[in-house]
Amino acid sequence: DLSPQSFSFNSPIGMCQECNGLGYKIEVDPNLVVPHPEKSIRDGAIALWSDSVVEGEGWDGALVTSLISQFNINTNIPWRELPEDHKNIILYGTGNQKMRVNFTSKIEKNEWTFYSSYQGIINRLRKKFHETQSEKARLWYSQFMREMNCGVCNGTRLKAEYRNVFVDKKSILNVCELPIIEVHNFFKNITLSGNSKLIASEVLKEVLQRTGFLLDVGLNYLTLNRRAPTLSGGESQRIRLASQIGSELSGVMYILDEPSIGLHQRDNTRLLNSLKHLRDLGNTVIVIEHDEETIRSADHIVDFGPGAGVNGGKIVVSGNIKQITNNNQSITGSYLSKRSYIEIPDKLRKAGKDTISIINATENNLKIPEVSFPLNLFICVTGVSGAGKSSLINNVLVPGINRVLNNSVDIPGKHEKIIGIENIDKLINIDQKPIGKSSRSNPATYTKVYDCIREFYSNLPESKIRGYNAGRFSFNVKGGRCETCEGAGSILIEMHFLPDVYVECEVCKGKRFNDNTLDVVYKGKNIADILDLTVLEAYNLFENIPRIKNILKTLIDVGMDYVKIGQSSTTLSGGEAQRIKLSRELSKKQTGKTLYVLDEPTTGLHFDDIKKLLKVLHFLVDSGNTVIVIEHNLDVIKTADYIIDLGPEGGEKGGLVIYSGTPDKIIKCKKSYTGQYLKNVLNR
Structure with missing residues (x-):
């Protein structure tokens, strides 16, 4: 007999016995x-x-x-x-x-x-x-x-007998492989009669309601069998939001952190309508957000600042959109009122003869016979959510080039070949993963400025007298560090059944070094004091030391002047980690033949930070390099030299190149949703 458990890969009844329902x-x-x-x-x-x-x-x-x-x-x-x-x-x-x-x-x-x-x-x-x-x-x-893929179930996770049960010519596997919009339409148009119709009526109503909620939060392109670890933070958040909309609760406070991440402007409107629906049910919705449309849709705005890090932490203004835009202290208000704005370049760079081309890309939903990336330009890859941007760039282009240039073992997604790799000598993929594998990593160690600082301290007169070398000022090796905490500044206390707790080291009081090391000072500051400085403070302190000053300047250029140079990498956001990686690239000598790839670098960034980021990206292009950015942010797209727009929709109905060319011409492309939204920005 068939039961719901027969079609569940989490149930011993339905799961494939070979892979225990994992599919792999x-x-x-x-x-x-x-x-x-x-x-x-x-x-x-x-x-x-x-x-x-x-x-x-x-x-x-x-x-x-x-x-x-x-x-x-x-x-x-x-x-x-x-x-x-x-x-x-x-x-x-x-x-x-x-x-x-x-x-x-x-x-x-x-x-x-x-x-x-x-x-x-x-x-x-x-x-x-x-x-x-x-x-x-x-x-x-x-x-x-x-x-x-499991050799028995071929990745389907279910036993063979349950894979071969069909409703309206589709098995449960066929349905789960469809984008949510098609799942919704399948159950909406299904034809049943007699007892079948009577039995299924309540189930169909529930399925249509739940898929409808997912559509309302802009997830029409996702397939039902998509594995949770492959979802972005924004997608996971919107799935949880969809389940809350379905609960119809009232008197609840919902807190969302940048739900618009990874969402095209077209889908953002539907998300906002869902948030307003939650509000109208009698709930409070608090959203942390940088998206202009979301801010303008809010009933009440709390703007923090005036700057970032140690320069912020205050409420600059609390009120409606008019109060924000009229407040001269608010940087957010300045951008919303257009007193400040991100400029459109006066002149676009012209594409040269050298290109990198992908031939016959068919990974996931891609159906691209050929797509070319002109070199020495700032290129934006755009398209609605699920159109295939990540598949094309992160799954095909990046691993394909890495395999040739860096002998990488990563296998690129399905494609015939990539032409023109000989036109570049380096690929730098600047992602938002943490800068380092442990809490000991920090901006100073990652950018290598700490090596220069340690060497500088070892050359001070007091160090020379005592015979200290650069290793003395490292918290990772024995000698100058506090041995009680081994240079961590804190001690780990295992709580067994509760999360572990870090407490400040009682010997060094969190300074990481022993007293003898801390005796060496420069302008009244020992090595522990240096690590506690912000980037801007350190820049001013070492203004006469070119090697140190130049590296710190690159951090300031990418808008990271507010972070402490010794701040643990585990406390940095994805956007901050990405900008620190970018600053390290800036400090290197430019060869002029490097390809930089960034996936949604504006995630978590304010208008003012985006302006600083764009300045850096355009500097890299002016140095003869190529920058490819996957992006939804219209302020970034409008500054591009070249746009490759994928679509027209997400999922199965996407994966095609809708447009490739300059921003001024995409607005005339009727198939391009990006072009339609960009038109308003360019006209503004």
């Missing part, structure tokens, strides 16, 4: 084992076979030499040209077939001959991964493994 298994990926199929075995096609192994050194070398010899494997032609049976022998072994192996010990020079089968790289890796007790070894093996 962690398996060795042949593409990661052989990351360079264009190379020969001798030239390093196989990641795990070093030169010494191929040359026959050691136990592994003896096995490999015998394998190559007895099966007559050509090690001098590209891997992709090898016969399939030779590839299978190397990857999956010889089975029960044994081969003669000659082994000579390196030290004793003794020779042995024995007969052995060959396990195969993939079988051996899989065995080692599951048998090892070492986390370090497991981590090393995992670089050759990835999530791969």
Whole structure:
């Protein structure tokens, strides 16, 4: 008998028994084992076979030499040209077939001959991964493994008998693969009669209501089977919002942090209508937001400032839109009233002859025969949510170029080829991931300005007398740091059943260094005091030290003058981390042949911060580089030299290049939603 549990991959009744309803298994990926199929075995096609192994050194070398010899494997032609049976022998072994192996010990020079089968790289890796007790070894093996579709359910997560139940010619899998807008339409137009209609009426009503809520918050392009970890913060937030709209509660306070992230202007209007609906039910909705349309739609606005970081923290004005725009102290009001604004460039840069082109991109919903990115320009990739921007740039372009320039093992999304990579010498993908892997990382260490500061302190007279070197002023090594907290400034207290707590170190009082190290001062400030300075304060202190001053200047240029140089990376927002990464690139010598890629860099940024960011991005282009930005923000798009607009819709109805060219011409493209909204901005 069928039950709802039959169609649930979380239930033992419906889940695939092989993968326990996950749809995937962690398996060795042949593409990661052989990351360079264009190379020969001798030239390093196989990641795990070093030169010494191929040359026959050691136990592994003896096995490999015998394998190559007895099966007559050509090690001098590209891997992709090898016969399939030779590839299978190397990857999956010889089975029960044994081969003669000659082994000579390196030290004793003794020779042995024995007969052995060959396990195969993939079988051996899989065995080692599951048998090892070492986390370090497991981590090393995992670089050759990835999530791969379960061989039994083919990634569908359900048992075969439940995958083959159809309603109106569609299985539950077919329905879950559809974008939410199509799911809504499917159930809206479904034809049932008699008892079926009677039984399903309440269920259909509930399905239509819930999919309707998801449509109202601008998630029409998402598929129902989309995995939660792949959702952006804004998408996750809007899904939770949709469930709240459906609850019809009143007297509740809802707090949302930038719900417009990743949302096209077209979809933003629907989101705002949903928020107003919550308000009209008798709830209070508090939204942290930089989006102009959202701010203008608010009943009441609380504007913080006047600056950022230590220069902010005060309520500049609290009131309606008119009170904000009339307040001269409010930077937000200044932009809303257009007293301040982001200028449209007087002249666009002209595209040169060099381009990078992607041929036949078909990853996810992409259907692009060819798309070209002219070099030495500021390029915006635009389109409604779910149109395929991230698929094109993050899944195809970036890993495709990385594979060629940096020998990356990341496999790019489906495409035929990328032409013109030889026109650049470097790819920098500036994302919003944290700057460092631990709380010890901070803006000073990440930008390398701290190396200069430590060297400077080691050259002060007091340091010379005491024999201190630059390492003395590091909180990561023994010598100058406080050994009680090992330079962390705080002690971790494990709470077992509660979250761990950090308390200030009682010995150094959070200063990280021992007293002897803190005796060395410059202009009255020791090394701990330096780490507690904001970027601007440090810039003024070291104004006569060019090496330090120049790096700090790049942080100021990207609008990070307010952060403390020793502030832990774990306390920085994604936008702040991205700008710090950008500043590090600015401090490097410009080669003029670098491609910079940024995915929605305006996330979490105020109008004034966007203005500073654009100044930096245009500086990079003026230095001869190329900048590609995925963006919804119209203030950024209007300053682009070149726009590639994807659409026309999200999901299955997207994935096409609707327009490519200059901003002044996209406004004439009737298919482009971006062009329609940009028209108002350019006319303004």
